[in-house]
Amino acid sequence: MQSRVNIENTQAKKLQELVGKTTPLKNASTKFITVTSGKGGVGKSTMSANMAYILSKMGFKVGLFDADIGLANLDVLLNVKTTKNILHVLKGEASLAETIVKIDENLTLIPGESGNEILKYTTEEVLDKFIEDSVQLENFDFVIIDTGAGIGDMVQKFVNASDMTVVITTPDPTAITDAYAMVKVISAKKDRVLMIFNQVGSEKEATLNFEKIEKVAKSKLKPDFSLEFIGHISKDTDIQKSVKGRFLFTKNYPNAKCTSEIEVICRKLAEKMERKMLDANRENGLSGFFKRLIKQF
Numbered sequence: 019m020q021s022r023v024n025i026e027n028t029q030a031k032k033l034q035e036l037v038g039k040t041t042p043l044k045n046a047s048t049k050f051i052t053v054t055s056g057k058g059g060v061g062k063s064t065m066s067a068n069m070a071y072i073l074s075k076m077g078f079k080v081g082l083f084d085a086d087i088g089l090a091n092l093d094v095l096l097n098v099k100t101t102k103n104i105l106h107v108l109k110g111e112a113s114l115a116e117t118i119v120k121i122d123e124n125l126t127l128i129p130g131e132s133g134n135e136i137l138k139y140t141t142e143e144v145l146d147k148f149i150e151d152s153v154q155l156e157n158f159d160f161v162i163i164d165t166g167a168g169i170g171d172m173v174q175k176f177v178n179a180s181d182m183t184v185v186i187t188t189p190d191p192t193a194i195t196d197a198y199a200m201v202k203v204i205s206a207k208k209d210r211v212l213m214i215f216n217q218v219g220s221e222k223e224a225t226l227n228f229e230k231i232e233k234v235a236k237s238k239l240k241p242d243f244s245l246e247f248i249g250h251i252s253k254d255t256d257i258q259k260s261v262k263g264r265f266l267f268t269k270n271y272p273n274a275k276c277t278s279e280i281e282v283i284c285r286k287l288a289e290k291m292e293r294k295m296l297d298a299n300r301e302n303g304l305s306g307f308f309k310r311l312i313k314q315f
């Protein structure tokens with residue numbers, strides 16, 4: 019008979035094999051990752067879109083959900099036209115299939131809706147139809163949710179319904195203060211937050227600033243809370259140009275330093291999500307996600 023240690027070793031080995039693979043797992047349930055920040059304008063939308071693209075290039079099927087209907091919408095950023103969004107689906111005016119936009123081979127944009135409007139139209143009947151509809155979209159490996167900045171009610175709900183939260187900040191002191199405030203609020207409901215430093219001058223600048231936040235988090239937040247640094251992205255004017263020019267930076271500059279920095283982040287993210295998958299035990303897919311979201315109202 020195999021001893022417990024042996025079984026654990028075998029499992030650990032299997033896990034390492036899984037994590038080491040760049041090809042995604044078959045039949046893995048969709049993982050929902052909310053990208054948020056304390057301060058606005060730190061690069062959530064730019065990084066959500068580019069991370070989604072890189073994950074799709076790694077072979078994962080990725081949905082990019084726009085939960086922020088602010089100024090820089092993902093559809094503008096990705097240079098696609100969207101006429102209908104999730105709200106139309108919830109109102110029964112469009113099917114989910116009509117609203118989604120294919121961006122690239124494994125990458126789909128799901129135009130979202132940030133407001134409490136979602137609740138207004140969510141009758142049981144409509145929700146059932148939506149759930150039925152979303153079955154065709156259940157095969158995403160990851161759905162990246164781009165939210166607005168700050169601890170709004172809706173952002174908190176998206177965070178609660180997700181499997182993982184990524185907080186983006188820049189090294190700017192006010193951004194860091196706001197990021198910490200955000201992490202603190204999230205820690206009331208979640209045990210884990212991943213952190214990305216964007217627009218940094220050097221890796222050192224990112225790690226030193228992370229260590230400062232980590233220290234405060236360790237002393238002030240609940241003992242089982244884990245704040246994890248998953249990488250940095252350098253400040254690069256070409257990223258601004260890509261936003262203005264409405265193209266994906268990582269697609270147009272596959273060999274740029276920032277692209278490899280985003281690749282490092284995506285590998286870490288995928289690894290952390292696959293580890294988490296082993297203990298995943300909840301309703302899957304978009305329908306499961308929306309059920310979790312709506313239950314909070």
Ligand SMILES: Nc1ncnc2c1ncn2[C@@H]1O[C@H](COP(=O)(O)OP(=O)(O)OP(=O)(O)O)[C@@H](O)[C@H]1O
Nearest residue numbers: 058059060061062063064217252253254257258261
């Ligand atoms: N690494 C970077 N280097 C240089 N500029 C960057 C970088 N990342 C983002 N930017 C620029 O910062 C600006 C804000 O980016 P973005 O719209 O993605 O932020 P956001 O956090 O989504 O903002 P909001 O809070 O308004 O939703 C954009 O003009 C973008 O080009």
Ligand SMILES: [Mg+2]
Nearest residue numbers: 062063086090
């Ligand atoms: Mg944005």
